[in-house]
Amino acid sequence: MTDLKNRRDFLKLTGFLTVSCVGVVLAGCGEGGSSLPAALPGRTPSPPGTFSFPAGIASGDPRENSIVLWTKLGVNGAAMGEDIPIIVQVASVPFDSKNFSQENILVSVPVQAYSRYAHTVHHRVEGLATGTYYWYRFVADNDISVQGRTKTAPAQASETPVNFAYISCQDWAANHWAAYQLLAEERYENLDFIVHLGDYIYETADDRAFQNGGVEPSHVRNPIYAEKLSGVTDGGVRYASSLDDYRYLYSIYRSDPRIQAIHAKFPMIAIWDDHEFTNDAWGDHETYSDNNFPQFDRRRSANQAWFEYMPVTLDDVSFSPELTGTYENIRIYREFAFGKVMQLVMTDERLYRSDHAVPEGAGEEVVLQYFSRILGELG
Numbered sequence: 001m002t003d004l005k006n007r008r009d010f011l012k013l014t015g016f017l018t019v020s021c022v023g024v025v026l027a028g029c030g031e032g033g034s035s036l037p038a039a040l041p042g043r044t045p046s047p048p049g050t051f052s053f054p055a056g057i058a059s060g061d062p063r064e065n066s067i068v069l070w071t072k073l074g075v076n077g078a079a080m081g082e083d084i085p086i087i088v089q090v091a092s093v094p095f096d097s098k099n100f101s102q103e104n105i106l107v108s109v110p111v112q113a114y115s116r117y118a119h120t121v122h123h124r125v126e127g128l129a130t131g132t133y134y135w136y137r138f139v140a141d142n143d144i145s146v147q148g149r150t151k152t153a154p155a156q157a158s159e160t161p162v163n164f165a166y167i168s169c170q171d172w173a174a175n176h177w178a179a180y181q182l183l184a185e186e187r188y189e190n191l192d193f194i195v196h197l198g199d200y201i202y203e204t205a206d207d208r209a210f211q212n213g214g215v216e217p218s219h220v221r222n223p224i225y226a227e228k229l230s231g232v233t234d235g236g237v238r239y240a241s242s243l244d245d246y247r248y249l250y251s252i253y254r255s256d257p258r259i260q261a262i263h264a265k266f267p268m269i270a271i272w273d274d275h276e277f278t279n280d281a282w283g284d285h286e287t288y289s290d291n292n293f294p295q296f297d298r299r300r301s302a303n304q305a306w307f308e309y310m311p312v313t314l315d316d317v318s319f320s321p322e323l324t325g326t327y328e329n330i331r332i333y334r335e336f337a338f339g340k341v342m343q344l345v346m347t348d349e350r351l352y353r354s355d356h357a358v359p360e361g362a363g364e365e366v367v368l369q370y371f372s373r374i375l376g377e378l379g
Contacts, residue, residue, distance in 0.1 A: 017068075017314045018111045020088070022127035043085060045141040051075060051084070055251060056260030057138060059150035059267040060311030062193055062336070066126045067150050067267060070311035071138045072254075073113040073121065084113045087139040088123045094135045095147050106134070113140075118247050120308045124315070130155040148264040151192055158339030163190050168197035168273070172205075172253060173213040180258035184265060194266045195344070198273025200306075201249045203240040205229055218256075225252060231298075233288045239278070241298055246276075246305035254309065263311070270310045271332060271346045277302040282353045284327040292355060299327040306330075327351075 052074035061068050073084055090107035093100055106125075113119040121138065128134065131154040138145040154160050165183055169175055183194070204211065205226035213219070228248055231241030240246045254260065262268075274280055277299055280287040284299035307319045307330060316334045323329040328351060336344040358370050 017122045017124060019124045019126060020107050020109045022106045022125065048142040051140040051143040053138065053145040055254035055309070056263055057136070057145050057148045058263035058311040059136065059148060061269060061313050061316045062151060062153045062267045064130045064153050064155060065128050066124055067128065067134070067152055068122055068124045068311050068313040069136050069150070071121050071145060072309070073119040073140055075119055081115050083115055084119060084140060085110050086113050086121060088121070088136070089139065090125055090134055090136045092134065095137060118308050122311070122313065124313045128152050131158060131160065146264060150267045153337065154339040156337065156339065159341060160339060162192055162338045162342045164193050164195060165191055166195040166197055169199040170253065170259070171199070171202045171211065172216065172219050173211045174215055177216055177218070177256060177258055180256070180262050184258065184261040191266050192338070194262060194268045196268055196270040198271050199275045200270065200272070201253050202275045203249070203278055204237050205239070207237045243301035243304060246302055247308070250305055250309040268311055269336060269344065269346060270312065271348065272306055272350065274350055276306050277350070280356065281350050282355055283351065285355070287356070296327055300329065303327065303330040
């Protein structure tokens with residue numbers, strides 16, 4: 001990886017990830033003291049309301065001197081197939097604070113929201129101070145996102161206590177999303193980051209065994225959007241099968257204002273579990289039946305959609321969509337250091353695992369026999 005700290009220019013590394021350093025302000029600022037960037041050279045700004053940020057904004061993978069910033073640009077009509085320029089801004093104080101001035105803008109750089117990546121943006125900012133809060137936002141012509149707050153990891157020698165929360169298993173209809181509302185309250189202001197342990201989405205949408213819509217009344221009932229998913233099990237349950245399917249599910253989940261609020265407030269370190277691909281997944285195999293069919297293309301689609309929607313950086317997560325012939329075109333296991341206090345290791349328990357020792361359809365008697373045999377072998 002190029003050492004950006006020795007360079008003052010802005011480097012575009014890939015369509016998935018762009019990188020800038022503190023002090024790089026390529027886009028300029030507006031006239032009359034406005035904090036908004038001036039129009040990009042050679043581009044006529046679109047009217048206000050042309051673009052939106054329907055999935056909110058996010059930050060993630062905090063390091064001592066860097067953070068990755070994320071958003072998804074909402075586009076309509078003919079622009080759906082276009083790459084859209086967007087400006088990333090980072091400031092040392094909130095953009096709406098009384099003491100804000102142009103000197104507080106540390107980064108203001110143009111990047112592209114590529115249509116081939118669902119107009120998602122991943123931008124890593126380097127050269128930041130350790131253990132420090134920053135504020136960020138995205139600007140697309142005359143449309144501006146909400147502002148987010150993020151924080152870098154403490155210095156290597158720091159003994160400052162670390163505060164974090166962890167979450168998982170956020171099925172759209174079956175789990176209690178009110179926890180996200182609590183995390184966004186002022187009493188949790190001191191959280192340094194949030195860890196997501198996986199099951200950010202559930203690939204099925206109308207499994208009556210547990211997705212009955214009775215727990216989360218603020219969400220639409222699953223059958224309303226289940227019909228848009230292209231996969232159907234032998235039992236008639238619809239599931240995500242294509243890249244568009246998985247993208248659609250992420251867009252649904254990220255539309256909830258409560259999860260948008262915590263993404264905007266805290267950096268997130270994310271890993272996946274099984275439902276980002278398929279229930280009880282191992283490798284590229286589905287387990288809706290004991291046949292355990294491999295689903296190579298589906299696994300790759302799930303990989304890409306996860307990467308597109310997560311605030312992760314290519315320094316920590318390696319993703320190679322051009323690498324063909326393997327579903328292991330992504331590596332998400334990684335580790336983080338928070339001073340002397342904490343070493344956080346994020347593991348991947350799905351992509352590399354072998355088949356389940358006990359068949360999916362095994363009854364209670366078979367399971368008990370299996371574990372009895374294992375215990376007997378252990379003496």
